[in-house]
Amino acid sequence: xxxxxxxxxxxxxxxxxxxxxxxxxxxxxxxxxxxxxxxxxxxxxxxxxxxxxxxxxxxxxxxxxxxxxxxxxxxxxxxxxxxxxxxxxxxxxxxxxxxxxxxxxxxxxxxxxxxxxxxxxxxxxxxxxxxxxxxxxxxxxxxxxxxxxxxxxxxxxxxxxxxxxxxxxxxxxxxxxxxxxxxxxxxxxxxxxxxxxxxxxxxxxxxxxxxxxxxxxxxxxxxxxxxxxxxxxxxxxxxxxxxxxxxxxxxxxxxxxxxxxxxxxxxxxxxxxxxxxxxxxxxxxxxxxxxxxxxxxxxxxxxxxxxxxxxxxxxxxxxxxxxxxxxxxxxxxxxxxxxxxxxxxxxxxxxxxxxxxxxxxxxxxxxxxxxxxxxxxxxxxxxxxxxxxxxxxxxxxxxxxxxxxxxxxxxxxxxxxxxxxxxxxxxxxxxxxxxxxxxxxxxxxxxxxxxxxxxxxxxxxxxxxxxxxxxxxxxxxxxxxxxxxxxxxxxxxxxxxxxxxxxxxxxxxxxxxxxxxxxxxxxxxxxxxxxxxxxxxxxxxxxxxxxxxxxxxxxxxxxxxxxxxxxxxxxxxxxxxxxxxxxxxxxxxxxxxxxxxxxxxxxxxxxxxxxxxxxxxxxxxxxxxxxxxxxxxxxxxxxxxxxxxxxxxxxxxxxxxxxxxxx
Numbered sequence: 001x002x003x004x005x006x007x008x009x010x011x012x013x014x015x016x017x018x019x020x021x022x023x024x025x026x027x028x029x030x031x032x033x034x035x036x037x038x039x040x041x042x043x044x045x046x047x048x049x050x051x052x053x054x055x056x057x058x059x060x061x062x063x064x065x066x067x068x069x070x071x072x073x074x075x076x077x078x079x080x081x082x083x084x085x086x087x088x089x090x091x092x093x094x095x096x097x098x099x100x101x102x103x104x105x106x107x108x109x110x111x112x113x114x115x116x117x118x119x120x121x122x123x124x125x126x127x128x129x130x131x132x133x134x135x136x137x138x139x140x141x142x143x144x145x146x147x148x149x150x151x152x153x154x155x156x157x158x159x160x161x162x163x164x165x166x167x168x169x170x171x172x173x174x175x176x177x178x179x180x181x182x183x184x185x186x187x188x189x190x191x192x193x194x195x196x197x198x199x200x201x202x203x204x205x206x207x208x209x210x211x212x213x214x215x216x217x218x219x220x221x222x223x224x225x226x227x228x229x230x231x232x233x234x235x236x237x238x239x240x241x242x243x244x245x246x247x248x249x250x251x252x253x254x255x256x257x258x259x260x261x262x263x264x265x266x267x268x269x270x271x272x273x274x275x276x277x278x279x280x281x282x283x284x285x286x287x288x289x290x291x292x293x294x295x296x297x298x299x300x301x302x303x304x305x306x307x308x309x310x311x312x313x314x315x316x317x318x319x320x321x322x323x324x325x326x327x328x329x330x331x332x333x334x335x336x337x338x339x340x341x342x343x344x345x346x347x348x349x350x351x352x353x354x355x356x357x358x359x360x361x362x363x364x365x366x367x368x369x370x371x372x373x374x375x376x377x378x379x380x381x382x383x384x385x386x387x388x389x390x391x392x393x394x395x396x397x398x399x400x401x402x403x404x405x406x407x408x409x410x411x412x413x414x415x416x417x418x419x420x421x422x423x424x425x426x427x428x429x430x431x432x433x434x435x436x437x438x439x440x441x442x443x444x445x446x447x448x449x450x451x452x453x454x455x456x457x458x459x460x461x462x463x464x465x466x467x468x469x470x471x472x473x474x475x476x477x478x479x480x481x482x483x484x485x486x487x488x489x490x491x492x493x494x495x496x497x498x499x500x501x502x503x504x505x506x507x508x509x510x511x512x513x514x515x516x517x518x519x520x521x522x523x524x525x526x527x528x529x530x531x532x533x534x535x536x537x538x539x540x541x542x543x544x545x546x547x548x549x550x551x552x553x554x555x556x557x558x559x560x561x562x563x564x565x566x567x568x569x570x571x572x573x574x575x576x577x578x579x580x581x582x583x584x585x586x587x588x589x590x591x592x593x594x595x596x597x598x599x600x601x602x603x604x605x606x607x608x609x610x611x612x613x614x615x616x617x618x619x620x621x622x623x624x625x626x627x628x629x630x631x632x633x634x635x636x637x638x639x640x641x642x643x644x645x646x647x648x649x650x651x652x653x654x655x656x657x658x659x660x661x662x663x
Contacts, residue, residue, distance in 0.1 A: 091152070091201050091202070091203050092201060092202055093200070093201055093202075094122070094151070094199050094200060094201055094202050095122075096122050096123055096124060097121070097122070097123050098121065099119045099120075099121050100119060100120050100121065100122075100202070101118065101119045102117055102118070102119065102120070102204070103116075103117070104116070104117035104204065104206055105117070105206075106145055106206040106207065106208060107138075107143065107208075108141075108143070108208075111138070111141060111143075113138070114137065114138045114141070114143045114145075114168060115135055115136075115137050115138075115143070115145055115168070115182075115206060116135060116136040116137075117133070117134075117135045117204070117206060118134045118135060118136065119133075119134055120132070120133045120134070120149070120202070120204060122188075122202075124191045127190055127191060127192075128187055128188075128189070128190060128191060129160070129187070129188040129189060129190070129191040129195070130185070130186070130187050130188070131149070131162075131185070131186050131187075131188065132183055132184065132185050132186075132275055133147065133149065133183070133184040133186070133204070134181065134182070134183050135181075135182045135183075135184075136179050136180065136181060136182065137166075137168045137179070137180055137182045137265065138168060138177050138178070138179055139168060139169040139170070139171055139172065139177050139178040139179070139180065139243070139265060140168075140169070140170065140171060140172050140177035140178075141170060142167070142168065142169070142170025143167070143168050143170070143208065144165065144166070144167040144168075144208065144209050144210070144211060144213065144215070145165070145166060145167075145206055145207060145208050145209060146163065146164070146165045146166075146205075146206070146207050146208075146209045146213075147163070147164050147165075147166065147184060147204070147205070147206055148161065148162075148163045148203075148204070148205045148207075149161060149162045149163070149186060149188070149202065149203070149204050150202065150203040150204075150205075151188060151195075151199050151202055152199075152200060152201045152202065152203055153198045153199065153200055154198075154200045158203075159195065159198055159199065160188045160189055160195070161188070162186040162187070162188055163216075164184055164186070164216040165209060165213055165214065165215050165216050166182070166184070166215055166216065166267060167215050167242075167267070167268050168243075168265070169242070169243035169265050170243070171243055171288065171290060172290060178245070178265075180245070180263055180264050180265040181262050181263065181264050181274075182264060182265070183264070183273055183274070183275055185228070185273065185275070215267065215268040215269075217267075217269045217271065228273055228274065228275045228277075228311050229248060229273065229274045229275075229277055229281070229283065229308075229311065229312050229314065230271070230272065230273035230274070230312075230313055230314075231271070231272060231273075231283075231312075231313050231314040231315045231316065232266075232269070232270045232271050232272075232315050232316075233246070233266050233270045233272065233285055233287070233315070233316045233317075233318070234270055234315070234316070234317050234318070235317075235318050236317075236318065236319050236320045238317075239270075240266075240268070240269045240270025240271075241266060241270045241287055241318065242266055242267060242268045242269070242270060243265055243266060244265070244266040244270065244272070244285050244286070244287045244316075245263060245265060245285065245286040245287070245288070246263060246264050246265070246266060246272040246283065246284075246285045247262075247263040247283070247284050247285070247286070248262055248263070248274050248277070248281050248282070248283050249281060249282050249283075249284070250277065250278060250279050250280070250281045262274060272285075277310075278638075280307045280308065280309055281307075281308055281309075282303065282304065282305070282306065282307060282308065283303070283304055283308070283314050284301065284302065284303035284304070285301070285302050285303075285316045286299055286300070286301050287299065287300045287301075287318060289321075295344075295369040296366065296367065296368045296369055297366060297367055298321060298364070298365070298366035299364070299365060299366065300318050300321065300362070300363070300364045301362070301363040301364070302316050302318065302360055302361070302362050302363075303360065303361045304316075304358075304359075304360055304361075305353075305358065305359060305360070305361050306358040306359075316360070319362075321364060322349075322364055322383035323381055323382070323383055324381065324382055324383040324384050324414075324416045325380075325381070325382075325416045325417050326380075326382040326383065326384050326414035326415055326416050326417070326418060326420065327378065327379070327380045327382065327418070327419040327420070328345075328347065328378070328379045328380075328382055328389070328414060328419075328420050328421075328422065329376070329377065329378045329379075329419055329420070329421045329422075330345075330376070330377060330421050330422040331374070331375045331376045331377075332372075332375040332376075332377070332391055332393075333375055334393070339372075339373070339374050339375030339376075340372075340375045340393055341371060341372060341373055341375065342370070342371050342393070342394050343369075343370055343372075343375075343377075343391060343392060343393050343394055344367055344368065344369050344370070344391070344392045344394055345367070345368050345370065345377055345379065345389065345390070345391055346365065346366075346367040346389070346390035346391075346392070347365050347366060347367075347368075347379065347382070347387055347388075347389055347390075348363055348364065348365025348366075348387065348388055348390075349363055349364060349365065349383075349385050349386065349387055349388075350385075350386040350387060350388050350411060351363045365387075369394070382414050383414070383416075384413075384414055384415050384416045385413070385414060386411065386412075386413050386414075387411070387412060387413075387414055388410070388411050389410045389411070389412060389422055391410075410422050439493040439494060439495050440493070440494060440495075440496075440535065441491050441492070441493055441535065442491070442492055442493075442494055442499070442533040442534065442535060443489060443490070443491050443533070443534055443535070443536065443537040443540045444468070444489070444490055444492075444509075444528055444532055444533055444534070444540055444543065445487070445488045445489050445490075445540045445541070445542040445543065446466070446468075446484055446488050446490070446511060446528065446542070446543055446545065447488055447542040447543065447544045447545070448544065448545060448561065449544055449545060451542070451544070452488075453484075453486065453487050453488030454466060454484065454488050454511075454513075454545060455484060455485075455486055455487075455488060456514065457560075457561065457564040457565075457568075457649070458564060458641065458649060458650050458651040459514075459651065460514055460515070460516040460639060460651045460653075461514065461653075464514035464522075465483050465484065465514065466483075466484040466511070466512065466513055466514070467481050467482060467483050467484060467490070467511075467512050467522070468481060468482050468484070468490050468492060468509050468510065468511050468512070468528055469481040469509070469510050469512060470492065470494070470498065470502075470507060470508075470509055471507065471508055471509075471510050472501075472506070472507055474510075474524075478498075478507070480492060480493060480494065480498070488542065489537060489540060491537070492509065499530070499533075502530045503530050508527050509527065509528040509530070509533075510524045510526075510527055510528075511524065511525050511526045511527065511528055511545075512524055512525070513525045513557060516560055516637050516638065516639055516651065525545060525557065526545050526546065528543055529543060559632075559633060559636070560633065560637075560641070560651075562605075563609070563630040563633050563640070563641045564641050564649055564651075566598075566602060566605060566606065566610075567610070567628065567629075567630065567641050567643045567649045568643075568647075568649045569598075570589075570606065570610070570628065570643065571627070571643045571644075571647040571648075571649060572647065574586070574614075574627065574643075575647050583618050584616060584617070584618055585614040585615065585616065585617050585618075585627065585645070586614075586615070587615040587616055588612065588615060589606065589607070589610070589612050608632070609630050609631060609632040609633070610628050610629070610630060610631070611628060611629055611630075611631040612627070612628045613626055613627060613628060613629075614626075614627040614628065614645065617645070624644050624645050624646050625644065625645050626642050626643070626644055626645075627643045627644060627645050628642075628643045629641065629642040629643065638653060639651055639652055639653045640652065
């Protein structure tokens with residue numbers, strides 16, 4: 001093979017597929033350069049010239065690679081830059097009147113969890129099979145997805161289905177992405193014996209869809225089981241307001257404030273819905289309008305100032321954002337008297353929140369971000385009225401400034417055609433730089449009255465823990481806490497000054513226990529004595545929770561602990577009896593074994609409080625089923641302990657034990 005053929009072969013192996021014309025042009029240019037030198041002439045060329053020839057050939061080879069990339073490989077690059085959607089699905093056994101939990105996420109490659117599916121529930125009402133699917137959605141970035149729910153027979157065929165297309169907000173709230181509850185209510189048609197016989201499993205799928213696919217209008221179900229609160233948010237022209245932030249506050253106990261327990265985002269038609277509302281509640285909605293070019297935003301807030309109960313349809317209609325000719329100016333200074341160069345000004349109209357006339361209360365306002373060398377600002381186009389002005393230092397301006405000096409609030413009246421000037425009042429105050437004292441671990445141990453570690457026998461909700469917390473007042477936390485472990489021990493970081501204030505009674509270490517009545521809520525059950533704190537865990541002396549002066553929650557705790565202990569011991573006795581009778585459970589609890597393990601008081605407690613359900617059933621080799629539960633506990637709080645056929649005792653919420661009687 002001659003040198004020309006060698007070069008031709010080498011170049012063809014190096015270049016990538018492009019256009020044929022480009023490939024031929026590169027190849028011919030390289031061969032022409034080589035052949036003009038004649039055979040073996042390169043050996044007589046000056047060494048310096050030889051180096052330049054080698055560089056030229058190398059350049060030709062490089063160009064032979066880059067040019068085809070511009071024609072052919074660029075198509076591959078464009079494909080790689082397309083953001084693939086994540087999708088997911090699952091199959092579960094069909095179970096009516098029971099939450100079916102799953103973990104299903106869908107989003108983009110950069111944001112894989114824009115939609116996070118949590119659980120689905122089916123129920124029958126008035127001959128129809130209905131359901132609700134609950135998810136969490138992120139408000140940012142904008143995303144549209146399809147949810148498909150299929151009922152499947154034992155051959156894998158779909159016998160009924162529901163499909164909805166939804167879209168999230170695609171906006172940020174005060175510069176941040178927000179997560180909302182998102183409920184889909186659906187109907188799968190008539191429920192009869194034929195469908196019940198055929199139905200074996202359910203299938204749920206999430207997938208991203210293109211922007212041009214229309215969203216499904218929200219629908220709600222008038223159901224006594226769901227206790228749905230729903231409605232629509234519209235603007236001044238009656239057009240739907242998508243992406244409005246709707247918040248529901250439930251009043252859990254007498255005398256307790258309304259708590260913003262859940263929030264949802266309206267869909268493309270402005271509809272929203274909540275379900276499983278447990279107590280009296282109020283509903284409010286916020287609409288944000290952000291400036292895409294900066295950090296400014298305006299908002300409108302509306303609240304129906306009326307206590308509501310049960311299923312309700314509540315609509316909200318917003319008016320045009322109020323505007324006028326009033327002007328607000330001012331100068332912001334720091335505590336040392338120098339001008340603040342970076343700050344925000346929040347303006348909103350004053351509202352009498354104690355007006356419980358049952359009407360809609362309306363507030364509007366906006367926040368503007370300023371960077372000003374002399375601390376001055378000006379805002380024009382404001383409506384007239386009484387306004388609250390809030391000023392916040394931002395960025396590096398807050399360094400070395402005591403927390404309560406970062407924020408200033410003033411109330412003033414704005415009038416059309418007039419300029420109102422405000423300034424903050426921190427100029428005469430000195431800069432307070434916090435001094436971080438050295439913190440030391442202190443240990444303690446908490447026990448029940450019987451000497452057992454004060455820990456949860458069963459968890460009433462996910463993440464429930466017993467913990468201690470440093471407080472300056474009963475309602476003010478100082479952000480210092482310690483988790484109680486399985487042996488009742490805890491560790492808490494304290495400074496010398498904090499320990500001194502605990503000793504003098506100015507601060508206290510409160511003991512908090514998870515509530516079985518309300519999810520994600522803990523209540524104080526005592527105060528840990530400072531004299532029992534130690535810097536050595538091994539020398540900790542156990543503090544026993546006092547039996548007297550107990551709150552209602554503490555009395556419930558005593559009942560919960562007793563319920564667990566007795567059911568657990570009862571389970572051991574029943575499993576032994578079942579083992580001697582071919583796995584069968586006794587018809588009732590009138591057994592010598594039960595009488596022998598229980599004293600008179602315990603036996604009386606069992607007969608009065610335990611609902612036994614396993615009469616004559618076969619044990620865990622077939623399936624795990626509920627054997628008994630504490631019916632009195634279920635009447636008093638929002639859940640109860642359930643004994644299962646494998647001997648486990650679990651705490652179940654009220655909604656989880658609604659189907660126990662159907663076994």
